[in-house]
Each structure stands twice: as C-alpha cells, then as structure tokens.
Amino acid sequence: MPKVSEEHRAARREQIIDAMLRCVARDGFHKTTMAAVVGESGLSAGAVYLYFKGKDDLIRAIAELVAGEGLSVVLDRAVADVPPPHRVLEAVLERVIAIGEERGIELHRVALQTWAEAARDPEIKAIYRREGSRGRAAWATYVERAIAAGHLQHDADPARIAHTLIGLIPGYMVQRLFFEDLTPASYAAGLADLTGCAAMRRANEDNT
Template sequence: MPKVSDAYRTARRDEIIVAALRCFAAKGYQRTSMADIIEESGLSAGAIYGHFAGKKELFAAVAGRVLDARRGELEARRSDTGPLPPGEIVATLLQGMRTEPFGGVIVQLWAEAAVDAEIRELVQGVFARLRETVRAGLAEWAAAEPGRVEGDPERWAARLAPVVLGLGPGFMVQRAIIDDFDEDAYLSALPEALPH
C-alpha cells in the first residue's frame, strides 16, 4: 500500500476544515453535526475521524484557520510598512475579519468557549499565538517611537495587548447583531482611540 505524503494529509485536513467552516457558518456550531460535515466534505467518516477526534476539535481547528490568517495579514502589513501603531494593528486585524467569509464563526467560538471548558482549552493556543503577535507588534512600535509610551516598551506592550485584542470582539459582536452598526466609523475611530 503506498504511503500517504504529508502534503496530501495537509490538503485533506484543509479540505475538511473548509467543509466544517461552511457548515458552522450556515447552521451554527450547535446545529451542525459531524454527519453534516461528512456530507459537506464528500469524504467518508473514517477520513474525517482520521484527522479530527470530533466536532469540538474540528471547531478549534476552524478557529485556528481564521485567526492564523489574521496573524499572517498583520505580519505581512508590518513587513511592508514597518512597525504599525496600535490603532493600525487593530484595524488590520478587524479589516481581515470583516472580509473573512467565515468571520461569524469566531463569534460562535467565543460563546462556546465561554461555556465549554473543552473548547476553551482547545483554542487557548490559537488565541495565545494571536496575542503574542499583537504584543510583539505593539512592543516593536513602542521601541521605534521613544517617549510615546511610559516605561519599558515590552512591559507596556504586554499590558496593552489584551486591551487591544478586546476591541475585536466588540467589533465582531456589534457587526453580527446590530443592524445599523457602522463598521467604517468603528475602524476609522481606532487610530483616535489608541496611541498613534
């Protein structure tokens, strides 16, 4: 029997994640079953369970896909322009969520992680990577702008990173549930609200 390559396994895993994203976006986490994901993917149950233990693990992988894409966008923008001020860091992350076809899945993830310890544990690493990317970006900006922040840039960035990340859920929740929410106004106000 031929050996399956790592590239093939990665492609198959990605295929499963995309199918799960479509299901979670269309039906929500609670109403999506593994049978739905299996049907959407067109793969066998064995193929799915060969990559993921169940729906919770798959949901965490979906979150990883969406949030890691935001990290990549932030790193790419930073490499193009140099250190980004805090408001631009948040605006870059949120602009990515705004154009993410499956951005609403993240709001579901926050809700599920708040009440399900297993999901919360599964996504801790994803959020830790995002927080570290934001912290590093803030520290880089503070170091490049002496006198703009009080104290050590690293300590300042560590204190500010959770606050900066907290602006994301505010944007995403309002976007999801408030009919007349002005996304553009929110994004344009970020540089005013944060050091620049």
C-alpha cells in the same frame, strides 16, 4: 498501494474543516452533526473520520483557526516599518474577513460560536488561552516598537495596550452581526480618532 502525500492529507483536512465551517455558519454548532459535515464535504464517512474522530475534534480545529488568524499580520507589522495601531488593527480585521471569503463563509459568525463553546468546554478554553497568550505576546512586541516609533506615549504599558487592542477584534466581529456596513477601515479610523484625541490632550497639558 500508493502513498498519500502530506499535501494531499492537508488538502483533505482543509476540505473537511471548510465543510464544518459552512455547516456551523448556516446551522450553528449544536445543530451541526458529523453526518451533515460528511454530506457537505462530498467525502465518504470513512475519509472524514480518518482525519477527525468526531465533532469535538472539528470544533477544536475551528477554534485553533479562529484564534490563530491575524497573528502573522501583527508579527509582520512588528518587524517591518511600524505603522500606527489603527493600521495594524485594520490589517488584522481585513485578514479575518479575507479568510472567511476564501472559505465561503462569514468567519465572524463562526468565531462568536467558538467563543461560546470556550465558555463551557475546558479543552476549547485551553486552546484560546494558548493562542491568546501567543497573540498577547505578538501585540506586546508590536506595541513596544510602536512606542519607539512615536505612535504611543513613551511611558505606555505594552501588556495593557496589547490586551486592549486584542479586545477590539471581537468587538468588531460582534458589531458586524448588526451593522453589516461596518468596515475594517471605518472601525480602525475610530481608534485613530481616539488615540489622536489623547495625543492632542497630552500636548495641551504639556504646554500649560
């Protein structure tokens, strides 16, 4: 019997996750059944259950996907020529949208549902806590370098700013439900306006 390659396993796993994402985006978590995922994936029930024992396993996989997206973008911006915060936020949001488009869904709709699951499921909450800690550390590293680059005031607290920037991401996703014309660029421009006003006020105070 031929040995299944790791690439094949990874591709099958992604195929099943994509099917679950489509089902959840269309019908919601609680209406999505394993039978629906099997049908959506085009695989046999045995093949699906080989990778995921049940719906909870798939929900955890989706939670990890949603929570982990954008982390590499922040880390990349922290080690490269450091752009201002609104540019990093814009890049993260664009990446989230691109991931959804690649998978044929609106990822923000699924993300909102995984957050709701985290409120009731301790295991999913633990996933978000773990991924959130990684994200907070990445953002704090970026903020430290943004301060050094002069984008933020020199006495700013990296941990506090990291929490604030992280909070802007779900804020965008919530608003996308109601304002479909809201783009990452326009949303991030609002942050640029806010930080620009703060910088101007500080400069005026220093001159008085």
